[in-house]
Amino acid sequence: MIDLSGKVALVTGGSRGIGLAISEALAGCGAAVAINYKENDEAAGQAAGKLEGMGARCALARGDVSDAEDVQRVVDEALEAFGKIDILVNNAGFNRDALILRMSLDDWDEVIDTNLKSAFLCAKAVLRTMMRQHWGRIINIGSVSGLAGNAGQANYAAAKAGLIGFTKAVAREMGSRSITANLVAPGLVITELTKDIPRRLVEEALQRIVLGRLGKPEDVGAAVAFLASDEASYITGQVLVVDGGLGM
Numbered sequence: 001m002i003d004l005s006g007k008v009a010l011v012t013g014g015s016r017g018i019g020l021a022i023s024e025a026l027a028g029c030g031a032a033v034a035i036n037y038k039e040n041d042e043a044a045g046q047a048a049g050k051l052e053g054m055g056a057r058c059a060l061a062r063g064d065v066s067d068a069e070d071v072q073r074v075v076d077e078a079l080e081a082f083g084k085i086d087i088l089v090n091n092a093g094f095n096r097d098a099l100i101l102r103m104s105l106d107d108w109d110e111v112i113d114t115n116l117k118s119a120f121l122c123a124k125a126v127l128r129t130m131m132r133q134h135w136g137r138i139i140n141i142g143s144v145s146g147l148a149g150n151a152g153q154a155n156y157a158a159a160k161a162g163l164i165g166f167t168k169a170v171a172r173e174m175g176s177r178s179i180t181a182n183l184v185a186p187g188l189v190i191t192e193l194t195k196d197i198p199r200r201l202v203e204e205a206l207q208r209i210v211l212g213r214l215g216k217p218e219d220v221g222a223a224v225a226f227l228a229s230d231e232a233s234y235i236t237g238q239v240l241v242v243d244g245g246l247g248m
Contacts, residue, residue, distance in 0.1 A: 001029075002029045002225050002226060002228075002229045002231065003029060003030055003229070003230075004026060004029040004030045004031035004087075004225070004228060004229060005029075005030035005031075006030070007026075007030070007031045007032070007086040007087060007228070008031065008032045008033075008034070008078070008082040008083075008084050008085050008086050008087070009023075009026045009031045009032070009033050009034070009085075009086065009087035009088070009089060009228065010033075010034045010036065010061075010074075010075070010078045010085050010087070010088050010089070010122075010126065011023045011026070011033060011034070011035055011036065011089040011091055012036040012065045012074075012088075012089065012090055012091050012092035012118065012122060013036065013037065013038070013065075013091045013092030013093065014033070014035035014036055014037065014047065014089070014091060015035050015037040015040065015043045015044040015046075015047040015060075016037075016040070016043050016047070016191075016192060017191035017192050017217055018091060018141065018186065018189060018191055018217045018220050018221070019035075019089075019091040019092070020047050020050075020217070021216075021217030021218050021220060021221035022089055022091060022141075022217075022220065022221045022224045022225075023035055023047060023051060023058075023221075024050065024051065024054070024218075024221060025218070025221030025222055025224060025225040026087065026089075026221075026224070026225055026228060027051045027054050027056035027058070028054060028056075028225075029225050029228075029229070030056075031056070031086075031087065031228070032056065032057035032058070032059075032082050033051055033056060033057070033058050033059075034058075034059045034060075034061050034074075034077070034078035034081060034082065034085070035047055035048060035051075035058065035059070035060055035061065036061045036062075036063060036065060036074050036092065037060065037061075037062055038062070038063070038064055038065075038092070039062070041062070044060050044062070045060075048060055057082070059077070059078065059081035059082065061073075061074040061077040061078055062074075065092050065114070065118035065121060065122055066110075066113040066114045066117055066118045066121070067121075068121050071118070071121040071122055071125050072125055074122075074125075075122070075125040075126055079129065084129060084133065085126045085129055085130070085136075086130070086133070086135060086136060086137065087136070087137045087139065087228045088122055088123060088126050088136075088137070088138050088139070089139045089140075089141065089224055089228075090118065090119040090122055090123070090138070090139070090140045090141060090163075091141040092114060092115075092118050093114055093115040093118075093141070093159075094111065094114055094115070095111065095153060095155075095156045096110065096111050096155065096156075097152045097153050097156070098152060099151070099152055100154050103154060103155060107155060108154075108155045111155035111156055111159055112155060112158065112159050112162075114159075115156065115159035115160065115163070116158075116159040116160075116162045116163060116166070119140055119163055119166060120166065123138055123166075123170060123181075126138075127174065127179070130174075130177070130179050131174075131177045131179070134177055134178050135178050135179070136174070136177070136178070136179035136180070137179070137180055137181075137182075137227065137228045138167070138170055138174075138179065138180070138181040138182075139181075139182055139183070139184065139224050139227050139228060140163045140166070140167050140181070140182070140183045140184070141163075141183070141184055141186070141220070141224075142160045142163045142164060142167075142183045142184065142185040142186075142239065143156070143157075143160040143185055143186060144185050144186070144187045144241065144243050144246060144247050145157040145160050146159070146160025146161040146162075146163060146164055146185060147161070147164075147185060147239070147241070147247060148247060149161075160185075163183060164183055164239055167181050167182060167183040167237065167239075168181075168237045171236040171237030172237065175236060178233075180227075180232070180233070180235065180236035181236055181237060182227045182232075182235060182236060182237070182238050182239070182240060183238070183239045183240070184220060184223045184224055184227065184239075184240050184242055185239055185240065185241045185242065185243070186215055186219075186220050186242050186243065187209070187215055187241070187242065187243025187244055187246040187247065188202070188205050188209070188214055188215060188243070188246065189214065189215035189216065189217060189219070189220060190214050190215070190216070191217060202214070205246065208246055209243070209244040209245060209246045210244060210245025210246070210248060211244035211245055212244075213244065214244075215242065215243065215244060219242050220242055223240055223242050227240065
């Protein structure tokens with residue numbers, strides 16, 4: 001069983017969907033969890049209640065992780081609550097889909113900022129404390145779209161592909177300090193972001209998913225918990241695809 005007792009995790013976008021499943025998975029393994037969220041106080045409060053109901057220590061840190069000042073405040077609040085940060089999960093993200101010829105510059109910039117720039121800002125903000133500890137885990141949440149591309153998602157696919165390169169760069173820079181960096185790339189997981197996908201497209205995807213089912217947020221949470229653990233201490237710079245065989 002994975003044991004994260006005594007560890008502290010900061011999960012961006014950690015109050016709903018995949019982020020909440022990640023927060024619950026880490027808490028279930030014994031970690032204290034600082035949940036970052038952007039604006040939905042009600043959802044954040046419910047998430048904190050779930051973790052506290054599990055007996056976990058939990059703190060909330062509201063802020064826009066695409067903004068450098070907000071990121072520093074979020075990290076400072078997590079450090080104030082728990083004294084350290086051992087695990088950073090860069091999960092915050094959203095999609096604004098359109099074909100390239102119809103995609104606005106704002107659609108491009110906002111998706112890149114939230115899905116890619118935020119990972120850079122958060123990693124930069126926590127790495128000094130991890131370096132002092134000589135222990136850390138950076139886990140970025142990508143997507144199979146970042147591996148294969150997807151029509152109508154040039155901004156999202158570019159951001160998620162960029163996360164792969166960023167993950168490998170962090171792994172190379174931080175390996176000597178016993179800090180690992182890895183990326184989890186989910187396939188089609190049903191969350192608020194994906195629930196409105198037309199049924200026809202879901203059926204087409206199911207025909208290509210080897211395991212014959214859609215992904216659950218908990219599938220991603222389990223992968224993150226593993227990469228955060230001592231059992232994964234010799235794994236860095238890797239992409240762990242959690243897609244049921246969709247991309248084979």
